[in-house]
Amino acid sequence: MTRPKKSLGQHFLVDKNIIEKIIRYARLKQDDIVIEIGAGHGELTIPLSEHVSQVFAIEKDPGLCYKLRKRIGEERIRNIKVIRGDILKLDLREIEDFPKRPVVMGNIPYNISSLILKKLISSKEMIERAILMFQLEYAKRLVASPGTKDYGSLTLLVSYHATVKELFSVSKNVFFPRPSVDSMVVEIVFDKRYPESEEAVFRFVVNAAFSHRRKNILNSLFEYMKGSGIRKGGIRNVLLSSNISPELRAENLSIEDFLRLSEKMKKYLPKEQVE
Numbered sequence: 204m205t206r207p208k209k210s211l212g213q214h215f216l217v218d219k220n221i222i223e224k225i226i227r228y229a230r231l232k233q234d235d236i237v238i239e240i241g242a243g244h245g246e247l248t249i250p251l252s253e254h255v256s257q258v259f260a261i262e263k264d265p266g267l268c269y270k271l272r273k274r275i276g277e278e279r280i281r282n283i284k285v286i287r288g289d290i291l292k293l294d295l296r297e298i299e300d301f302p303k304r305p306v307v308m309g310n311i312p313y314n315i316s317s318l319i320l321k322k323l324i325s326s327k328e329m330i331e332r333a334i335l336m337f338q339l340e341y342a343k344r345l346v347a348s349p350g351t352k353d354y355g356s357l358t359l360l361v362s363y364h365a366t367v368k369e370l371f372s373v374s375k376n377v378f379f380p381r382p383s384v385d386s387m388v389v390e391i392v393f394d395k396r397y398p399e400s401e402e403a404v405f406r407f408v409v410n411a412a413f414s415h416r417r418k419n420i421l422n423s424l425f426e427y428m429k430g431s432g433i434r435k436g437g438i439r440n441v442l443l444s445s446n447i448s449p450e451l452r453a454e455n456l457s458i459e460d461f462l463r464l465s466e467k468m469k470k471y472l473p474k475e476q477v478e
Contacts, residue, residue, distance in 0.1 A: 240309030
């Protein structure tokens with residue numbers, strides 16, 4: 204096995220039982236197409252190829268690309284295409300003229316988790332769904348419910364575009380080298396159809412609401428928007444007209460609450476920050 208590169212956040216999944224579990228939970232069909240982020244040595248890539256029509260394996264490390272291509276050739280596997288490249292720089296639409304929307308899969312390095320999510324959201328029209336493994340702490344924030352400590356701006360900003368579901372947790376002991384924390388596999392279905400034109404307003408309001416997490420939402424919004432000219436009384440009125448108690452904290456509000464609040468707050472927000 205190739206020596207892992209710390210600079211690329213490489214932790215190779217070495218437990219075959221977990222690999223089989225990922226594939227089972229992914230509910231793949233024989234005609235599915237998979238884009239795999241970070242193919243490594245092919246630990247997941249090779250088994251995946253037995254369940255779907257095509258696997259496009261993206262790998263940044265040139266040495267791993269060479270070894271994986273060599274292995275695929277030796278084993279005469281015809282439905283895997285190894286792509287050397289950085290997922291953050293690749294245009295997914297240029298990989299292939301896909302006959303159907305692909306499923307994205309992969310074990311995601313912690314240091315680029317948010318960047319990869321942003322990338323997938325920007326390409327969501329061409330993706331059916333994603334089955335991804337994140338470090339546990341990050342994954343908990345993605346799947347959190349209102350009123351919990353993990354619920355926050357990340358939860359809501361991803362929920363604007365997708366439904367995120369916890370599949371199962373993964374022990375740190377099934378990787379080489381062993382990371383410091385456990386992981387979680389989640390499913391992300393890009394099924395939300397909230398207006399793209401309103402996303403900037405939604406993002407601004409969510410970030411403002413969580414900017415002072417210990418304060419109630421009235422004070423948090425007021426502190427964040429001090430320079431915009433709106434008075435605290437005005438914010439209170441907007442909250443009440445949105446059927447939101449000013450005494451609640453941001454973590455107690457659902458995405459529906461934030462959608463209503465964003466619509467009401469839109470006219471008070473600085474245009475340069477929400478356009």
